[in-house]
Amino acid sequence: xxxxxxxxHRLEELARDLWWSWTPDARNVFRRLDxxxxxxxxxxxxxxLKLVEPATxxxxxxxxxxxxxxxxxxxxxxxxxxxxxxxCERECPDLAGRSIAYFSAExxxxxxxxxxxxxxxxxxxxxxxxASDLGVPLVGVGFMYPQGYFHQTVSADGWQEEVYEKLNWTxxxxxxxxxxxxxxxxxxxxxxxxxxxxxxWRVRAGxxxxxxxxxxxxxxxxxxxxxxxxxxxxxxxxxxxxxxxLGVGGVRTLKAVGITPAVYxxxxxxxxxxxxxxxxxxxEKGWAFEAALExxxxxxxxxxxxxxxxxxxxxxxxxxEKHLAGAWGELGAYRERFFALAHYDSGDGPMxxxxxxxxxxxxxxxGVSALHGDVTRRMWHAVWPDTPVERVPIRSVxxxxxxxxxxxxxxxxxxxxxxxPDWLEHHDDPGFCxxxxxxxxxxxxxxxxxxxxxxxHFIRERARYRxxxxxxxxxxxxxxxxxxxxxxxxxxxxxxxTGYKRPELVFADADRLANxxxxxxxxxxxxxxxKAHPADDIGKHHLQRIYRxxxxxxxxxxxxxxxxxxxxxxxxxxxxCDVWLNNPRKPLEASGTSGMKAAINGTPHMSIGDGWxxxxxxxxxGWLIEGPADPxxxxxxDWADAQAIYTLLEEQVVPAFxxxxxxxxxxxxxxxxxxxxxxVVPRFSTRRMVKEYVRGMYQPALGQPVTK
Ligand SMILES: *Cc1c(COP(=O)(O)O)cnc(C)c1O
Numbered sequence: 001x002x003x004x005x006x007x008x009h010r011l012e013e014l015a016r017d018l019w020w021s022w023t024p025d026a027r028n029v030f031r032r033l034d035x036x037x038x039x040x041x042x043x044x045x046x047x048x049l050k051l052v053e054p055a056t057x058x059x060x061x062x063x064x065x066x067x068x069x070x071x072x073x074x075x076x077x078x079x080x081x082x083x084x085x086x087x088c089e090r091e092c093p094d095l096a097g098r099s100i101a102y103f104s105a106e107x108x109x110x111x112x113x114x115x116x117x118x119x120x121x122x123x124x125x126x127x128x129x130x131a132s133d134l135g136v137p138l139v140g141v142g143f144m145y146p147q148g149y150f151h152q153t154v155s156a157d158g159w160q161e162e163v164y165e166k167l168n169w170t171x172x173x174x175x176x177x178x179x180x181x182x183x184x185x186x187x188x189x190x191x192x193x194x195x196x197x198x199x200x201w202r203v204r205a206g207x208x209x210x211x212x213x214x215x216x217x218x219x220x221x222x223x224x225x226x227x228x229x230x231x232x233x234x235x236x237x238x239x240x241x242x243x244x245x246l247g248v249g250g251v252r253t254l255k256a257v258g259i260t261p262a263v264y265x266x267x268x269x270x271x272x273x274x275x276x277x278x279x280x281x282x283x284e285k286g287w288a289f290e291a292a293l294e295x296x297x298x299x300x301x302x303x304x305x306x307x308x309x310x311x312x313x314x315x316x317x318x319x320x321e322k323h324l325a326g327a328w329g330e331l332g333a334y335r336e337r338f339f340a341l342a343h344y345d346s347g348d349g350p351m352x353x354x355x356x357x358x359x360x361x362x363x364x365x366x367g368v369s370a371l372h373g374d375v376t377r378r379m380w381h382a383v384w385p386d387t388p389v390e391r392v393p394i395r396s397v398x399x400x401x402x403x404x405x406x407x408x409x410x411x412x413x414x415x416x417x418x419x420x421p422d423w424l425e426h427h428d429d430p431g432f433c434x435x436x437x438x439x440x441x442x443x444x445x446x447x448x449x450x451x452x453x454x455x456x457h458f459i460r461e462r463a464r465y466r467x468x469x470x471x472x473x474x475x476x477x478x479x480x481x482x483x484x485x486x487x488x489x490x491x492x493x494x495x496x497x498t499g500y501k502r503p504e505l506v507f508a509d510a511d512r513l514a515n516x517x518x519x520x521x522x523x524x525x526x527x528x529x530x531k532a533h534p535a536d537d538i539g540k541h542h543l544q545r546i547y548r549x550x551x552x553x554x555x556x557x558x559x560x561x562x563x564x565x566x567x568x569x570x571x572x573x574x575x576x577c578d579v580w581l582n583n584p585r586k587p588l589e590a591s592g593t594s595g596m597k598a599a600i601n602g603t604p605h606m607s608i609g610d611g612w613x614x615x616x617x618x619x620x621x622g623w624l625i626e627g628p629a630d631p632x633x634x635x636x637x638d639w640a641d642a643q644a645i646y647t648l649l650e651e652q653v654v655p656a657f658x659x660x661x662x663x664x665x666x667x668x669x670x671x672x673x674x675x676x677x678x679x680v681v682p683r684f685s686t687r688r689m690v691k692e693y694v695r696g697m698y699q700p701a702l703g704q705p706v707t708k
Contacts (some may be wrong), residue, residue, distance in 0.1 A: 086135025132206030158547025190326030247273025455576025481560030493579030
């Protein structure tokens, strides 16, 4: 990193704390320093500081407005780190001086740190950011995948191709983690009969730090260096080893850096081997196995995220046995007892099931929406065979999104003006957002129009880059949305391409859809985005069939596919579309969060009553897709749901959007937009969610009474 002038010596520190990414004034420090470079680096200040010209820095130093912005951001960063007067300090004195370890295989904090695949990572990232804002003493544990998740391109025939890029370490906001004796932390984990070493990176996200494990060290054998190369990349054998590294290695790493968590939160079953290391540690201090297990259970919190069976890792026992061979220590005498904790038969014979292990070793367990809580109690009833299903000890904490991360500057400015400058601090108070109805329609509409045009500008500039530099074909450019009409009603559908999300549902009756899209004077257009898992050919076929529709002239160039869905693309889509469509096969969507991101920006949700929408739909804040239920015939259900979508579009959505006054303002539409913001901001924000985790799950695990 080139050295910075003295006056700006803290600029690098600001760039290396991802706190900047959700703090508007800190963002603006970089945005205004060099806007073309900000765009070129996809908003990566660490990379910007490597590339910025000395003349640019000199110009900034002569600009008193910019300097004031910089000084203000640095002062705020210091105040944030000092953590005085936070919600947690006020409301949870029992958490003072304690820490909560949050284990997750993925974290989506920012697009410059590509260690996430989708919703699970976004939830983890948003949880960390909110914990920082509230002053909750959380510390994250995960992987620093050198190649991260793949980048997606689509061939001329619509087939997904995966491109892995090795992350340039010096472009990422990471730093080596340091042990209590001041050395770079390297964690050793026994795998089978050998030992694998992991470097540990630290990421700063305001008050929350993440510790990320990385096996790409010269001391390791070549195949071990690859273990943490990719997120969800390898086969079963790689997967079980990754999970041992995360669980066992994560616990060891925290010890090495001097953190003694009071509570361990397992985000999904991937990190459940953490309990093995913890029980072992207690046994080696002289605890009996059963007592150690009880103690670990008392302090373990577990969140499960999907009712889809394939989403729960299960391994053949011999595979686990082979790779755990060196990890037992004093626990060796209790091997059978430990294996029994993970024993589960989901129909293919008994397996070592990571979810079952977590369920049996946690004292507080939750699903991620009310409906998902119900489904999960039924799904895992066999773990509590003597308990009636409604008393199975699994509760729900409905997901949320981090408002400062996902709300556009345009909508935020309107709320600042009409709700008062401290609205963000109080946004989860019921009723606080009611004043949204006071925003003048003209101003709200102007913001909505701007957001749509930012999205189209983004699409066009990406297409231009591909056309100019990547030799993209003309049909590719058309497919990416360049023929889209800036004033037309735009529907967004962006999510993983997997069967239960029914990505092709809207094409069930192609003629009826074409009529809706091409209606004279009231056009509708649809933007698709999303990745299929690299090993999921069925998902790739869904994508391909959609791509063929995109290129079909029958739809008038009003359907597009945006490649390489990630956090960056997601921001433009959820803010710039007019309607956010979600049509999963109920009840397989545990929660879903992209619809929340859209709704808080005034992009109302149109969804099956599954996941969060089963509790979020109020009748006037979006639309409920509700084909007559046909539990015994999937084909009939799909057809009925598709008909329900067409009818909603024809009778409600399109007429409301195009019903304008003389100035072109759609007042009826804006009522729905306002209700969307008003009802979703307070209830589906991570502020409400993290407070629920703290009060309902973390504080009880401290062994002390809940304060509120
Ligand atoms: C929010 C988000 C998701 C999760 O969205 P769902 O509604 O759960 O499908 C996935 N990927 C990205 C990039 C996101 O931003």
